Amino acid sequence: MTTLLDVARKAGVSKSTVSNVVRGASIVADTTRRRVERAIRETGYHPNMIARALKARTSHAIAIVVPDLTNPFFGELVVSAERAASAMNYGLVAANTECLASLEMEAGRSLIARHIDGVIIAGMSRASRLPQMLLDRDIPVVLSSFGGVEDNRLGVVDHDDELAMESIVGHLCDLGHRRMAFVSPKLREHSGERRRTAFRTALKRRGLKAATREDVATAFIAHDDILALATIDRLERAGRRVPRDVSVVGYDDIPLAGHHRIGLTTVHSDAGLMGNRAVELLVDAARQARHVASRIVQPNPLIIRTTTAEARS
């Protein structure tokens, strides 16, 4: 393994000088720079980021913790975050926590030990202590694709669940539905609770209540598209037709939602944009050794396709 010292010797300069050209910092004489650059090329030198991180006290890496990487929505979020991170010369490590408090704590410990410069949380268990754990160690964190946590050191890139639920329920009401049910995620997600609450609020505004019995509901609103697809599958296998007998609405608008055979009515969420913004906010904060603080909320428009129709009787 060739080190800074090898390059320095080859170029006949000091380690400091090599370090200066590698980092592009401070002024180096043109002829010296060229000598060093040649030595770097000839030795195939790659700077050791670990040594750099130790001394410079920044790992140049950020993390994203997601509940379920298998869900294309989170896949997209991670991909866009990675793209943005590497554009800013940061590495991205992903942690899958399944919204399990134990996995979250383990991930937190690991990220702290690795001196991660900042973390994006894209979903977590209810009452998770992960944000506080990180924040208390002065690691900036931004919540992406959810929010509603009371800590003003937190950055948030959120969408508007209240508004989304309002338009979903409004749409369904217009179609004559009066008995609607919410389909909760199996993972005990923080955001799951918020959507359910927003759902109830939208109903109440219309003098309605959530349907308690599944067989009586004429419409199902799922916490996300994957769950909506599973719901359609379950319903249709049980002999109920969507949307003839029952309507189903999703959340996220993953690519498959628009598939000819699915045509899922859902709310559109721009995962790519959220991943980008989250990284930008985070890296900015990390570079200035401060927390994020700013909050961004994006609207998510309702996309009406073919899984919703007029209520039968």
Added chain:
Amino acid sequence: MTTLLDVARKAGVSKSTVSNVVRGASIVADTTRRRVERAIRETGYHPNMIARALKARTSHAIAIVVPDLTNPFFGELVVSAERAASAMNYGLVAANTECLASLEMEAGRSLIARHIDGVIIAGMSRASRLPQMLLDRDIPVVLSSFGGVEDNRLGVVDHDDELAMESIVGHLCDLGHRRMAFVSPKLREHSGERRRTAFRTALKRRGLKAATREDVATAFIAHDDILALATIDRLERAGRRVPRDVSVVGYDDIPLAGHHRIGLTTVHSDAGLMGNRAVELLVDAARQARHVASRIVQPNPLIIRTTTAEARS
């Protein structure tokens, strides 16, 4: 930030001793150990993995490079790899390369600079130089979910594309299909070529040739399920019914393939198992500072659902 030295002072011992109890290495007197453990608890000490990595010359992190994290097959692969890695106390960093040579090289550089202990490649561009780049720097690599690369320093956890294509083509032939077409991935994947070749071989064995014109084909075999779903979408929007007018087969058996509205005939690939095995092989090799070498091939059974039917006419 509390360091080893802080703990040592608090416990009234040397840094070496603290290090020994932290790592659980060498024998430490019971009473000393307890003093140290208390000091660790009281100070909230987390070992600095960066410093450890620098000195011990191992980052305790491995990487997985995937073509498209948005594809649930790769999502599952990454999730299972992460689970296996953290069970062995390794971190996992994921890199999305889209099978672009430039992104692959960039990822390679970054992984080398971060002194990653090993990498799983789950897909790459044709003639990619990534494996060699890593191998030459003595970083063990295992190819997961594909293979066919000629370097005996490489570990491989593969499935059998030849066998799979043989059973797909056999199934379609039994249904009377004679004009079949292969749907290639937009990404220029290494494995894409292999499946296409296996497809041609299976046809030739039956005295058939690939259909050159789409409108004439009675069956489409896609490189993966996502592509198969897109194909069904395209076909049906153009007015052709699946499977009445034309049959479609996928590859991977992602969860959605079994959905009531899809019922995709496909070949089953166990992403979870592959991710696990790949990590085990890799970590073993990394710990012994050697390459992987071993090759595992799993069969992937054909799952016949409802997108394939008898050829018309």
Added chain:
DNA sequence: CTGAAAGCGCTTACAG
């Protein structure tokens, strides 16, 4: 069983 010492490969003031 415990501790003093060297060193991993860098960065960062600070002299010159």
Added chain:
DNA sequence: CTGAAAGCGCTTACAG
């Protein structure tokens, strides 16, 4: 513009 020196937080022989 360049270099000598200290030090980031650990691990690892090696004495004792």
